[in-house]
Structures are given as structure tokens and as C-alpha cells.
Amino acid sequence: MQAEEEGERKELYSYQQEDIDKIFEKFEGKADNYHLLYQLPTGGGKTVIFSEIARRFIEKYKRKVLVLTHRIELSKQTSQMLKGFGVKNTVIDSNVKELPYDNDYECYVAMVETLNNRLKDKKFHMDYVGLVIVDEAHYNSFRKLFTYFKNSLFLGVTATPLSSNIELPMHETYDELMVGEPIKSLINQGFLANAVMYGYDVELTSLKLGINGDYTVASSDELYSRVNMQDLLLQTYVARSHGKKTLIFNNGINTSLYVYETFRAAGLPIRHLDNKTPDLERKKILTWFKKTPDAILTSVSILTTGFDEPTVETIILNRATRSLTLYFQMIGRGSRKLPLKDYFTVIDLGNNAQRFGLWSDPVDWQYIFKNPDQFLENIRSDSEIESYHVYVMPDELREKFAKSADEDVRFDVDEEFRLSADRKEKPKAVIDKSIHQHAVMCIINTDSISLARKLSKELDPDIEYRVKQYSKLLSKTTKNYREWLVEDYKNRLNIMIGRLFIKYQVFDDEEDEPVEINKDNG
Template sequence: MAELAQELQEKKTDKELYSYQKGAIDKIFEKFDTAPDDYHLLYQLPTGGGKTVIFSEMVRQYLKHHNKKVLVMTHRVELCRQTSEMLTSFGVINKVVNSTANLDDQNDYVCFVAMVETLNNRLNDDMLDISDIGLVIIDEAHYNSFTKLFKFFEKSFILGVTATPLSSNKELPMKDNYNELITGESIENLIENEFLARAEVFQYDMGLTSLEVGSNGDYTVKSSEDLYSSPAMLDKLLQAYLKHSKDKKTLIFNNGINTSVHVYHTFRAAGLPVMHLDNTATKKQRKQILKWFKETPNAILTSVSILTTGFDEPTIDTIILNRATKSLTLYYQMIGRGSRILNNKTKFSVIDLGNNYYRFGPWGADLDWQTIFSSPKFYMERLVGDEEIEANFKHEMPEELRAEFSKSEDVYFDIKATYTDAVAMGESSKVVLERSIAHHAKICTENSEDVYDALALAKLLEGDIDQRIETYAKCISRSTYNFLSWLKDDYQKKLNSYLRQNFDDIFEEIHGYPPED
């Protein structure tokens, strides 16, 4: 092993590290030199910041100065291979410990790379000698599958690296497994210094109260597929793509294979270049699809979480979140896939169809990772719920309908504010709907020549009426199906009656003269 260490010391690497990466390595080694041998340190750096580059250089330097071995753990096969290749490019001779690896020659290596499940099997079978492992590096450390292996490395220094130091399991906080967190450069700093591209977000207001939360704390695949596979949602996705991302390379994230397949067929039927990828694809199929995606300028790839880690494609122009998530980590991972810079690329688009922006704030916001690490439950409890998010939506008419009311300066009516004011004045809640009807009658009249035109426009307002009634029902805490159905019918009848009785007066008030007979 001494001969190998000497060889590493003399071998040069063509990798040039950025100043912030060198600074991170200095900080970590300082902690390594002063902390106990069994210290557990967590290092945070945004996706695209070069975590693999940093820990590869760390391994190279560690092996030059220490007569012990290094183990790097990943949670996926692809990451295992990529990590091994990166270490090799740094001059680190390493062995990948996979299910087919022959470990008879393990004494010839000073660095091992292993996937967590395979390593667990090899350790439990006593197939791998770990008595001389001084440094253990854990990539994507927020995944909890690694913690079961900590018992094997009670005398080793453990370095976990992650973009988001928030555990994937709220019951197993990272602070219980790591002594300290060191934070790296912020996303904003990396953008300002042209290491990452800036996200331009197009946010859609989505009704998500039908989604159910599973035992893992995130929305279930079934409830997500029920919602996102519906014709209305598929059409909304397609229209959002056509408006903001047509002819741009686009990566779509879904929660469920069936949804992704529906997305594929929807886009294909529209004559668009699209492929679907999920974890059931063979290695050959995956390779072919990703090659096509890389080489096709306007390619659209619809996927199911499989590309959230270990996938770097700088040519991506748009990320579409065709799903909702309660996972801050997943939110950052998905958007991060579009943040790689390339040539003149300084920004990329994000189309959010899951209220994720409202839930977590902007990607790259100045999050206090130290507080999130030390008090994860406090952070999670403060996340805004779906009902609260949707209560603050400002309903907007669809563009086609808005065109029918082009002569009206403002077609929005704030039911919630009107209700709050009415209650404050001691008025009956019924006045809210009366004032809403008067407003609808006004915009119908503004865009009509006679009462018959106004009544025809009133028929087009069904969706707008539904939205106002549903908001009103929440205000008064009455939302049974029968009550809502009756209220909507009653509203439409009263609007028609109001127009017939008051059209001439409203018209004259607006124009200063009566309508022609």
C-alpha cells in the first residue's frame, strides 16, 4: 500500500479546482486534523457546485498523507460508476465493489467505491476487509439507507456530502448521525460568479387538495396519477410547454410511470419530439434515450424521478415540474438538472405545475441550512399547506374568455376580501354574493350592445362563477357537494335576473347614454 500511496503522490491531475472548492477542502481537512478520528462531518454544496470534484481531490490528498484506506459510498449504480471515473481522473486507483466484483485483490487497492446495498451485503458476509478504512465519504448523504452501515465504521472519520442537509425521512434527522454541518457556496453566489445558470420560473396556480400524503411524508403516486393523468391536467401541461418552452430542450418530472406515459402520448399526438424514461428501462434503452436527448436540440424527455441525481445534461433549457412534492431535497434536485452552464447559457426556465414555488420559495433562496440541519421538524412544520396556498390564489380568467371581456379594465373580484369586510361591518354573508353578481353584471354589460349579448356572456362565466362560489363556501365553512351545486345554480339564475332588470341602468351609468332600442 505504501508503494501505491507514493505513486499517487507523484501522479499529476489535469483537474483545476475553483477557489471556493479549494476553500471547502481546506475547511474539511482542518476539521479532519482537529476532530476525533470517529467524527461525522456533513458538507453542503448546491447541485452543480462540484461535490464529486471536491471529494475526489480530498481522497487524493488524504492518501498522500495518511497510511489508511478510503471508502466512497453512493446510493445508485450510475453514481458508483461516475464516482469511480472521477477518482481515476484524479489519479486515484480505485476498485468498484459491486455484486460481481472479485475481492481477492482488495489488498492492492487503497480506495473503494461501493453502492450502499451491495456494500451492506459484502460486509455482512465478511467479504471486504475494512479494518484499515480511515475515511468514509458518503455521496447524497441525505438518503437514510447509509445509516445502517455506520456500525461498521465506528473508528473512521465519516464525511457526508449533499446539496440539501435535510433527511429523506423526517423520523431520522441528519443531526442524529452527524456532529456538524459545513456549508459551501450559495446558489446565488454560484450564479453571480457564472458557475450556475439562473432559473426563470413560470408559476401556475394548481388545485392540489385532492392529493394524499403517504407514510414517507410526500404525496402518494396514486393520488398524483389520478390528478395529473386527467385530460385537463395533460392539456394544461401541453399548453404551458407551448407557451414557455416550444422548440427548447425540455425535461419533465412526473410522480408515477402512468402519468409519464400519458404525457408521452399527449406530446406525441401533438407532433412533438418526445421520449419517456423510467426505472424499468434496460441499460441499453436508457443509454439510447439519453443519447437521443443529448443530440436532439428540441427534445422533450418525460421521466419519473430517475434523473434527479447523477444526471448532467447542460443543454437542457427547461425543467417542468409536472408534480407536487413536499420534499425540499427533491425540489432542489429537479430544478438543479437545468442549472448547468454551457457556452452562452446564463439562464433556464422552470415551469411549476405543483405549487412547489409557493411551498418552498425560489430555487436558490438564501436558506439557513444550519437551522434546517439542527431543527428539521421546525422547518417542516412551517411549510405552507396546500389549502393555505390555494386560499391566496388570485383567480384569473383563461385568455380566450378574457378576450370576450376586453372592454373591462378589471374582471377580478376578491370574494375573500369582500367577505372579511362584510363581517367586520356586521353585514350578512349574503351581501358577498350580491356584490359579486353586481360585478359580473357590470362586466357583461360593458362588453354588450344589448341585454341579449349580456345574457350570452353570462353563460360563459360558469368557470368563474364556480371559483367564486367555492371561495365563498370556504369563507363560511360550508362546502358539501349538494350545497355548492345549489349555490352555483342559484347564482346563475340571480345573475340572469339581475341583468334583465338592471341592464339599461348599468349601460347608461357606464356610457352616459341609454342603449338603443
């Protein structure tokens, strides 16, 4: 992808030039208040495109251009890009109190709140602006300014034409949507790196939805701060990304701090960053991240937009989200192409790909633009997603049960439930048989009761999966009952391990007696 050094003129790629031509064709003959929305994937070079649009519009129509952003960092980056295209511009920030009518600037770059305050105070007069470009147009804070530019053309630019506020759909703000080059095409043409995605099934039933339609920070912190989730994160990093420059996205600051401590304790090079990190410290961290080949950065709400580090090799989604925009923004941070970077890794610990599809899958943006309510209503629920989850024992855990044959590790709850019903047994016979199997697995792969019970704790994911499958076959089970079943299962498993050792006359290793065990399944 084009480098974005400050003030450097960029050569346009063919698809960028073609889209620019199409946009100007859309503008021809339209009313002054025509609003066009343009979709282009993250990494497609939208800043390059609208900078050339600004240059060409000023040259063709002899009218000024305004670019709206929602963050000061984006304003500065945009201003430098415009300068590279020969567009004389200025950033309207909190230090700019007045703007003379006869100023020499061809273009203004402004944050929404700052400009809104100046326009309300009538410090600025912008009736001479012919084109308003809205960067990250899916944010709704821009709408408050539209009334000041009733005689201006509007061009909204976004990677995901889905409003961040369902009450303010984008089709009510923009007259039409123009869809740019899709992700798969940009990959095939060598403009974006391809994502190699690894998904891990996660139980998300404890997560709660907030008023914005996404999972709450509190419920996410509670889930992702748990020891088993931190262990899963560390294991997946070591297995898939060890030694690679890695970005970890979290939903809460507490989770990110837990991640920082977990990785630091493992001796890994990691830093934490969130929106409360002081500017000076943030710059130091980002400089360290850029210069350190195996750097790990765990973050919250800070690097999804306006952050461009092409050397990122792995993206870890250590969170679940129901925001399509956020899903694409997070993965897009790793998609920048380099001469020796054709692929990047994505580790999904929030069932996100199961919810939205793979990052490079085709998306019907026109449908989403015109029917946002239907799209949101049809996003797969967690219960539906998890109904397809099948527990597969990880290879490293399977090695600890190496003395057990494959058929002695597998357990088909559905089949056992059917067989139990045929035999006129009570449903709990299925759980009894499962507990017995787990107990035998632990016994024949260890040499003492204490080691067998210790090993049984590593079966927790398998136990939870079997209980979940069992609960589905019962009628009207509650969450509390399912949680009780899991705890009861674990308690009975401990007891069963003790009974089987006694049955086979095995001595506990704490009794200073030689330990022998019949390795045949009993």
C-alpha cells in the first residue's frame, strides 16, 4: 500500500483513479446539497483518494473544500496528505478562534466539535465551501454540521457504511452509496495482505448487551479476565504468533492490564495502551512498538482508527463484538502490505468470524446501507453460534492422555442420551457414564490419586461442553441449573477417581507405599 509520509505526493493506483472519476461523474448535474457515500476497505487508501478529490474539485470548480474528522490525530494526518497533493490547507483546532472571510486557504480540516462551536458562535463563515468530505462517515457526530452547508456537495467516506447509531441510519443522510474495490480484489491485486484466521470457540453466554447494541465493558472484563481465558490467550499467542509483532484488542482496560501482567510474567515484550494513556507516554510506546520486531501491544479503544503500522504481523481479537465496523477496523490494522509481507495472522477469541464471516468474504454493502435494521436483526446470536461448537481436545492436552485410546476419550452425548432412553434409564445415566470415562482417563494416565485429580482439572472445557450438550437435551433447563451441573460433575469426578483407585487397590502416593495400577479400562 502507498506509504503515507508527511507531505509526499502519492501516485494513484488504477482502482483509485477509476473511483475518483466515478465520484466526479456522480457529482455532475447534481443539486448543491447532493450527498454521496463512498465505501472502501481499510488499507485501500481513502485519504489518498479524497485528497486527490479535494485537489481536483478546487481546480475544476474554483470552490473551497472542508474535510471533517473526529480525532485530532486524523486531522493532522489528513492535513499533511493534502499538502502532499499541493492543496493549501489549515487545521481548525481549539487554538483557532476566528477565520477571516478572505483567507488564502483552499481547504480546511476540522474536528466536528470545534467547528460546530465556531459556527454556532458565528466566528466562521463557510458559505463558500463547495464540497464537504466526511472521513469515517459512519460516526454520527457529523450530522449536527450538515445544516450549515445546505449548498455544498457532501462526500462521506467509510470502510463500513453502517451507522454507529441505529436511530440515525446512513440512507437518511446520504442519497446513494458507491461501493469501491472489495477486500478480496485488493488482496489479489497485491494491495493488501491476506489474513490467515484462527478461531477458537468461546462460551459467551455471560456477556451482556449495552444500550449501544454491543457487549458491555463490565461483562467483557469479567469474562476475559478469568484465568482460563488468559491462559487461552497466552497459549494461542505462543502457538500462532510467538516472535511476531502483535496487536491485541480488548474491550476493557482491566482485561488489557491482566493481559499485560500475564504476558510480562511469561517474559514476553509487551506494553499496554488505552485512551487514558498520557500523550508523551503513548508516543514512547508507539515508537517502541514500531522499532521492536517482536513487540506486543495490548490496547483498548485507541488503535482502531488513525493508526498505521504496516509491520504488524498478528491481530488478536481478545474480545467479542457485535459491531461490524469495529470487526473490520481491528483486523484492518494488520492488512497493510509490505514487500515481504503477503500474509498476516488473525486470532479470534470472540466468535467474531462466526458472527460476521471471514474478513475477506464478500459483503453486500448496498443491502446493509438500505436495510440496516434487517441486517442487525439477522446477526447470528451467541446461542445459535455456540450450538454448532464442537469441543476438540487440544493436541498439547491430548498428549497428557496419551495412554488412552481415541475411542476412550471421545464421548457422544447425543448418542449416549438416545441409548439411555432406549434402555429406559434416567437421563442422569448419561452424566454418570461421562464421569466414569473421565475418571478412567485420569487414572490410567497418572500414578496417584492426587495427580489424577490434578489432571482432571484440565478437563474443565470438555466437562462444560458435555454438560451444555446434555442440558440441551433436557427440557427447560436454567442457567443456574447448568452451572450447578458443572460443579456437581467436578465434585463427583473427584469422588469417582478415589473410588476407582480403591477398587483397583491402588495406594495413594502420600502413604509411602509403592503405587501400581491396572492400566486396563475398568
